[in-house]
Amino acid sequence: MQLRYSFRLYPNGPQRSALARAFGCARVVYNDALRARETARAGGEAFPRTGHLSKLLITEAKKTEERAWLGEVSAVVLQQSLRDLDAAYRNFFDGLKGRRSRMGAPRFKSRKDNRQAVRFTANARWKFTTGGDLSLPKIGDVRVKWSRGLPSIPSTVTVIKDAAGRYFASFVVETKTEMLPRRDTAVGIDLGLSHFAVLSDGTKVDSPRFLRRAEKKLKKAQQNLSRKAKGSNNRTKARIEVARAHGAVADARREFHHQLSTRIIRDNQAVAVEDLAVKGLARTRLAKSVHDAGWSALVAMLEYKAAKHGRTFLRIGRFEPTSQVCSACGVKDGPKPLSIRVWACGACGSVLDRDINAAVNVAKAAGLAVSACGARVRPGLLPAQRRETGTHRDGHTTVVGIPAL
Numbered sequence: 278m279q280l281r282y283s284f285r286l287y288p289n290g291p292q293r294s295a296l297a298r299a300f301g302c303a304r305v306v307y308n309d310a311l312r313a314r315e316t317a318r319a320g321g322e323a324f325p326r327t328g329h330l331s332k333l334l335i336t337e338a339k340k341t342e343e344r345a346w347l348g349e350v351s352a353v354v355l356q357q358s359l360r361d362l363d364a365a366y367r368n369f370f371d372g373l374k375g376r377r378s379r380m381g382a383p384r385f386k387s388r389k390d391n392r393q394a395v396r397f398t399a400n401a402r403w404k405f406t407t408g409g410d411l412s413l414p415k416i417g418d419v420r421v422k423w424s425r426g427l428p429s430i431p432s433t434v435t436v437i438k439d440a441a442g443r444y445f446a447s448f449v450v451e452t453k454t455e456m457l458p459r460r461d462t463a464v465g466i467d468l469g470l471s472h473f474a475v476l477s478d479g480t481k482v483d484s485p486r487f488l489r490r491a492e493k494k495l496k497k498a499q500q501n502l503s504r505k506a507k508g509s510n511n512r513t514k515a516r517i518e519v520a521r522a523h524g525a526v527a528d529a530r531r532e533f534h535h536q537l538s539t540r541i542i543r544d545n546q547a548v549a550v551e552d553l554a555v556k557g558l559a560r561t562r563l564a565k566s567v568h569d570a571g572w573s574a575l576v577a578m579l580e581y582k583a584a585k586h587g588r589t590f591l592r593i594g595r596f597e598p599t600s601q602v603c604s605a606c607g608v609k610d611g612p613k614p615l616s617i618r619v620w621a622c623g624a625c626g627s628v629l630d631r632d633i634n635a636a637v638n639v640a641k642a643a644g645l646a647v648s649a650c651g652a653r654v655r656p657g658l659l660p661a662q663r664r665e666t667g668t669h670r671d672g673h674t675t676v677v678g679i680p681a682l
Contacts, residue, residue: 278584280452285422286411286436286444295416296436296444299350300393303358304386306347309334310362311383327359334359351414353401361396391440391520398433411446421446428452440520456587463547463589465640467599467632468572470563474537475632477640485533487526488569498522530571538578547589549643550576554595591643603627604637 288296310330317324325333335355338344347355365383372379397403401414410418411434431448438444465477473484488495498519505512541548558567576592583590602609603622610623613631621628 278452278454278581279449280428280581280585281447281449282425282427282431283437283445283447284424286446287420287422288416288444292417292419293444295350296395296438298346299354299395299416299436300438301388302347302350303354303395304388304393305344306334306355307358307362308385309338310359311385314362314366327363330359331356349415351397351401353398353414354395357396357398393438394435396433396435403434419444419446439524440517441524442517442520443524452585454587455585457543460544460546462545463549463640463645464541464545465549465636465638465643465645466541467551467636467639468553468570468575469632470566470570472632473570474575475636476541477633477636479633481632482537484570485530486566486569487530487533488565491522491526495519495522495526530569531574534571534575534578538575538582541579542582542586542588545588547591547643547645548579548583549591549593549640549645550579551597551599551639552592552595591645593639593642597638597642599635599638599642600631602634602638603629604634604641605629 310325313330313334314324335347335352339348362383368377368380369382371377397413403414404412406412406418408418409421409423411421412418413434413436427448427450429450429452431450433449435447436444437447462478467475469475470484472481474482476482498515502512502515502519505515553572555567555573558564561567580590582588598609598612601612603625605627606622606625608622608624610620613620618631619628620631
């Protein structure tokens with residue numbers, strides 16, 4: 278399987294300037310190609326092919342005075358920019374045909390975009406130096422902060438500059454399955470807001486609420502940005518401070534997801550989750566809390582880590598009535614408002630924790646053999662039969678306190 282590994286880059290001043298030129302040249306070629314194709318579409322002509330655009334917008338353009346500066350960067354970067362446009366059109370048309378989720382049409386890139394990226398393939402002859410630096414053509418040896426080793430030699434590297442001005446090197450490499458010791462446990466997961474995750478074994482993981490905790494700092498940074506004059510250097514500095522604050526929140530959330538997903542995959546042989554309608558929930562009054570939780574990121578991590586370590590990952594439909602069914606007897610008790618966190622089953626009398634009961638039902642719906650005992654808070658009082666409700670004196674059976682005749 279293929280996995281992406283990202284590492285922090287620390288380019289010096291000249292290297293940052295060279296990367297800025299690479300970002301700009303790739304952006305210009307992308308926009309020129311997009312303009313050529315949109316012009317052809319408006320005129321009813323066939324789309325120009327990538328080979329023709331490469332010759333026209335790169336090879337021939339370098340010979341002109343207006344585009345001579347394209348020769349200052351690696352030609353591979355410009356070629357990959359055309360391939361990025363091809364991928365954007367392919368995704369757009371596949372979305373129209375129903376082959377994937379809908380995506381917008383390719384748009385022109387701006388030099389004011391907060392995120393910039395260029396890609397180097399093996400043809401660019403980039404390499405790792407003996408000192409552990411990343412040697413990029415026409416940029417130099419860039420210092421890398423290696424947090425771990427790569428499992429194999431990557432064929433491409435993507436250099437990214439984020440909104441906070443940080444640089445990253447992203448590698449896509451082939452990895453082998455690393456089998457973990459087999460476990461006899463399986464778990465279902467119910468994702469929520471009051472508790473980020475509730476497991477069918479009764480474990481509850483509190484929601485960290487990284488965005489909510491950082492709101493005061495973010496508000497101050499945003500107010501400072503709003504006071505700066507548009508187009509000024511001070512506004513640019515204030516924007517970077519806002520981006521850094523948001524980046525710190527995103528990094529903390531990602532680290533939390535990684536730690537939790539690794540622990541769940543390590544301790545369980547099979548994992549089942551519910552397919553939540555995150556886009557729909559993000560349009561409600563709970564939108565900020567839904568985005569702050571980041572359920573989709575955790576589910577994606579669970580999926581690829583299960584495949585990497587030989588675990589079983591299962592996903593059930595979003596319309597399964599996990600909160601309406603008693604996990605002890607299986608009787609559907611109907612929908613309940615969110616304010617009800619503990620409820621008693623009308624059939625068997627079990628008093629159930631709403632979240633743990635839902636997690637057990639998620640596991641059962643996925644076909645996992647889990648015990649429902651974790652969903653029970655305490656045994657409920659069963660309704661007595663009518664003939665058992667009276668007292669027994671001298672061996673006589675009473676019914677509702679009245680001696681039987």
